[in-house]
Amino acid sequence: MYRGREGQWAFYLHRLSGLAILLYLLLHIVSISLHVFGEGAYMAVHEMYDFWLFRVGLIALTGGILYHSLNGLRIVVMDFAGAGVAYQRQMWYAVLVLSLIGTAYTAYKVVPRILGGY
Numbered sequence: 361m362y363r364g365r366e367g368q369w370a371f372y373l374h375r376l377s378g379l380a381i382l383l384y385l386l387l388h389i390v391s392i393s394l395h396v397f398g399e400g401a402y403m404a405v406h407e408m409y410d411f412w413l414f415r416v417g418l419i420a421l422t423g424g425i426l427y428h429s430l431n432g433l434r435i436v437v438m439d440f441a442g443a444g445v446a447y448q449r450q451m452w453y454a455v456l457v458l459s460l461i462g463t464a465y466t467a468y469k470v471v472p473r474i475l476g477g478y
Contacts (some may be wrong), residue, residue, distance in 0.1 A: 366449045370431060377428040384421055412474045419470055423463035430455040 391409075395402045408414070434451045438444040444451070 366452045370434075370448075370452045370455075373427060374431050374435075377424040377431075380421065380424045381428060415470050415474045419463060419467050422466040423459055426462040427455065427459040430458055 391402075391405050394405055431452070434448070434455050437451065438448055
């Protein structure tokens with residue numbers, strides 16, 4: 361049905377962003393559960409989160425969460441509004457633009473911390 365068009369890309373990106381959010385959630389649960397082993401283990405892992413790669417991951421995570429949530433709303437509109445399917449392409453582009461704007465704002469706030477300025 362989609363054959364490489366917007367609907368197929370929306371589907372793939374929705375699944376990929378959902379998996380990324382799940383992996384982040386698992387990492388978050390493991391890192392918080394390290395408190396059981398003492399404050400030293402907990403703080404050692406959390407100090408590692410200041411590494412630049414984790415901050416870049418924060419930017420990507422924000423983009424994934426924004427895309428996944430906004431695309432989920434797009435899917436709800438398509439399911440519950442009869443005319444929503446007719447505008448699914450335009451709504452998907454709106455989801456992409458809003459996700460990119462939110463990700464760019466996050467990058468604007470996080471990149472100075474990566475480069476050493478707070």
